[in-house]
Amino acid sequence: DSGVTQTPKHLITATGQRVTLRCSPRSGDLSVYWYQQSLDQGLQFLIQYYNGEERAKGNILERFSAQQFPDLHSELNLSSLELGDSALYFCASSPSGGRGRETQYFGPGTRLLVL
Amino acid sequence: SQELEQSPQSLIVQEGKNLTINCTSSKTLYGLYWYKQKYGEGLIFLMMLQKGGEEKSHEKITAKLDEKKQQSSLHITASQPSHAGIYLCGADGNTDKLIFGTGTRLQVFP
Numbered sequence: 001d002s003g004v005t006q007t008p009k010h011l012i013t014a015t016g017q018r019v020t021l022r023c024s025p026r027s028g029d030l031s032v033y034w035y036q037q038s039l040d041q042g043l044q045f046l047i048q049y050y051n052g053e054e055r056a057k058g059n060i061l062e063r064f065s066a067q068q069f070p071d072l073h074s075e076l077n078l079s080s081l082e083l084g085d086s087a088l089y090f091c092a093s094s095p096s097g098g099r100g101r102e103t104q105y106f107g108p109g110t111r112l113l114v115l
Numbered sequence: 116s117q118e119l120e121q122s123p124q125s126l127i128v129q130e131g132k133n134l135t136i137n138c139t140s141s142k143t144l145y146g147l148y149w150y151k152q153k154y155g156e157g158l159i160f161l162m163m164l165q166k167g168g169e170e171k172s173h174e175k176i177t178a179k180l181d182e183k184k185q186q187s188s189l190h191i192t193a194s195q196p197s198h199a200g201i202y203l204c205g206a207d208g209n210t211d212k213l214i215f216g217t218g219t220r221l222q223v224f225p
Contacts (some may be wrong), residue, residue: 043215056212101146106158
């Protein structure tokens, strides 16, 4: 158990809908990262938040957004869902997300299926 | 942008055999991370390597970083069914985000 929690574990929805994925980082970790894992693209970095502020952006679509709240939990919002958005979404956390080497600890993921 | 290529893509070994998984980067490796993923589950951190020539071991798993070759290898000695899963290497490219390889799927049969 990494200490990172994600809810829900599974999500089934229809195209055009909007969903929210939630992540609670390990106790004391200030940085939260979101990743998407799909069969064709592999594991891809989406976005990072550090202490409530966006720090880095990866291959995140404009239909997707995220935020980190004062209690450091984070939410990833996916809207206007398409079939291709079906994937495993992972959240990871690290102590500070500074420029030094830090291990990212991953949550169990949310499996999203868009029908 | 940095890319990581893992080889082999898939590996089936008999229990007790040794095996090696390679991860080759298209750019200089600053930090290299190895994770294991059980099918459809989260990633479990195994090891992080930072310096050329560095070698780390955890139980029967050893990882090495060859900075000159921009490559890392993961070696499992006397494999067991519990070693089965997908092994992913990740590199930070001197930024916070991780770039991941395509993964190596390992199956260990009795």
